[in-house]
Amino acid sequence: MAGIYIHIPFCRQACHYCDFHFSTSLKYKDEMLQALLREIKLQKSYLNGETIETIYFGGGTPSVLEGDEISRIINTITELHTVSSGAEITLEANPDDLKADKLKALRGTPVNRFSIGIQSFFDEDLFWMNRVHRNHEAEASVKRAQDAGFENITVDLIYGYPMLSDTKWKQNLDKVFELDVPHISTYSMTVEPQTALASFISKKKQPPMNDQQSAEQFMVLMDAMQAHGFEHYEISNFCKPGHYSRHNSNYWKGVKYLGIGPSAHSYNGNTRTWNIANNAKYIQGLEKKTIPAETEELTEENRLNEYVMTSLRTIWGLDLDKLNQIAKGAADQLSKEAAEFFEREWITQKENIIYLTSTGKLYADHIAAELFF
Structure with missing residues (x-):
């Protein structure tokens, strides 16, 4: 049993708090796709023939890919690996990408789970975060996905930032419960170095995060989830019974996984490998059939x-x-x-x-x- 993670390093806009590896230019998307396919082929032996139980498209914003591009990646994986017939195949998506035509295209792919980055249902909060979407798109995207036949959905929410009162936090949670999704991931706002948010705080344009606020909102979160029948199966993750994220659960259980794409990590039990976090150098390396990466022997x-x-x-x-x-x-x-x-x-x-x-x-x-x- 093993998993494969695909890092799609593109976003339409940079969120103020995010320090993941991505580019806001889609200019080299085709070249990146070719590089990803090459790396999948070069890494075909990494997992020693173990059956693939999960495939996870993360980023960045994987929903910038078209349906046929996603299918090409999955088809390449299935050509080189034994993929379980019941494999969990997750696509991270921004609400604004999940329009009716995109969902129709995705129904033609093996993707069977969405992770939708909502973060908040309040426009002023989304603007503060520099998110692309707005409240009406957040709610509508979940409903459209459900109407299109996608039932295995998780949504992301963020708490512990200055604009989020306890009342607003409870309203965000109530909205998710109303949407009847089986899985919720929640994260306390953290200030990562070299992000716009870190710069704003250092220049006193924004107040620092408040640890007490985060702790209190985390307690509100745990109580609300328990009251609505969700299991708190990992610090940041809650689900209805039987709806664990199989891919992420495998990370926490020490299951082997292969990471494809710039900045992606791989783990085989004895070593950990991470690819270079630079799109141009990643593409250049794969054009020469080499993977620009570093490996650490685990003591x-x-x-x-x-x-x-x-x-x-x-x-x-x-x-x-x-x-x-x-x-x-x-x-x-x-x-x-x-x-x-x-x-x-x-x-x-x-x-x-x-x-x-x-x-x-x-x-x-x-x-x-x-x-x-």
């Missing part, structure tokens, strides 16, 4: 820390037996370091599994960092 410590970081974030928790499989005696060492978090009731344990409590989820990154080997 025992790396593998322990990655497992701690990813497993603690999930509903499945941190398995002490699995720690000992990575390194003998690791479970005892971690248990000693975790004592203070048990005392604070930030974590709990059932048999050999350690879980975050509701309060502990507020401090997930801190707890993981303190438990690193």
Whole structure:
């Protein structure tokens, strides 16, 4: 079992908070598509023949691709790999791209899941973020996708930024519940270096983010999701029973995956590889049938820390037996370091599994960092 991630490095407009790799020019889209297809072929042996259970188009904004372009990528994958008949194939999309004609074209592809970047249902918030779409497009895009026969939909929302009052946050959540989608991903606004938002804050054109506001809105989020029957299966992700993101869940469970495209990462259990985050150099490399990338051999410590970081974030928790499989005696060492978090009731344990409590989820990154080997 393995997954494939395809990075589409194009956006029509740069959001003020985003530090992902992308270009706002689509001038070299055709050349990029050819490079992606070449890399898929060059990397055909990376996953050692394992069955592909998930394909994920991320970015950037993958919905800038046409239906036939998406099909060419998927067809190339299926020619070189065994793809499960029930594979989850996700396309990240901006609401403004999901017009009726695009949805009709996408129905002709194997794509069976959408991740729609809504972020907010308030126009003033979307303008502040520099999003392309507006409120009416956000709501309409979900309804159009559902009408077109796409039922497996997740939407993204952001909280913890100055313009978002608790009242508005609850209204955003209520709107998503009203749309009856089975999965929701939510993220606290973070200020990444070298973004427009970071610049605005440093120049005092915008106030800094407020950690207390983020914590309170996260608590509101957890309560609302529980009340509406959603499982909190990962810090940022909630779903109706049985609607986990299979692709992202595999990341957290340490399943192998191949990343295609500029800035994409790959993982095979022993090494981690990342492609150059430069469109021109990526295309130039693939034209010469070489992949401009770097590889890191994962040490025992790396593998322990990655497992701690990813497993603690999930509903499945941190398995002490699995720690000992990575390194003998690791479970005892971690248990000693975790004592203070048990005392604070930030974590709990059932048999050999350690879980975050509701309060502990507020401090997930801190707890993981303190438990690193």
